[in-house]
Amino acid sequence: MQSKKIVAHIVDWLRDYAEKAGVSGFVVGISGGIDSAVVSALCARTGLTVLCLEMPIRQKTDQVNRARLHMKQLAEQFANVQTQTVDLTPTFERFEQTVSGSQSEQKLLALANTRARLRMLTLYYYGQINGLLVAGTGNKIEDFGVGFFTKYGDGGVDISPIADLLKTQVYELAKELDIAAEIQAAVPTDGLWDGERTDEMQMGATYPELEWAMAQYIAGQTRDAFSGRQQEVFDIFVRLNRAAQHKIQPIPVCTIPTEWLNTDQ
16 A cells, blocks of 8 residues: 555645635544544645534543544644534533433434534534534445445535445554554544444454455355355445445435426426
8 A cells, every 4th residue: 555645645636625615624623543643734734724613422542542632743743733622511411411212222323413413513503603624534344335424414514535445444544644543543433422332342343354355255256155263254344334324325315307397397
């Protein structure tokens, strides 16, 4: 993987897109994870304004510490980087108290997705008042493989700089960008739950396993070609991919026959 060329390509693409859009730069949500660290570091290298927003909602201390470490290091390295923390915990808890329903798994999932959607609202608020684009942090396996993102949450963005890179490739870029070792070593998690739920715990497979399965699926393989753990992972990928099509595919539009729209009839 030619990391230097990829970094330069994405930075040029970001700068060109922002200039054509007539905006000042980018706003990025910082979670303490690898994806947001890489995206914000790429945006910073454009020389345009970058606002790094940390938006904790009952966040674990290690996640907060990693997010703030990254923002501090990035702001020290790049004069065009601004940082801000917006504590969304009171807003989320007020919403949580307002909605009704039993504590089912579905309600817990809905509340987890609400956290992501509150952050999306916040990013767009600060983006609009500062003339900034919301830079997405989704990667290829999450966005187009297993749909591991919240619709209109972290999936609600203006541009997606790393969506053509697999998770393992994002880690390669992190090395090139000299992202903090603590962030590179952190176990991937979406940070949307009060309890510890890593990405692997939620999906049932690691990112390298899912990337392997995605490659096999695209190549036209079927589950009968594998056995043991490989077959299990392949099944996990296919199940997640099928369930996420409503997120992966464009919003369906009901097409009206043209002749029905003719006012002369």
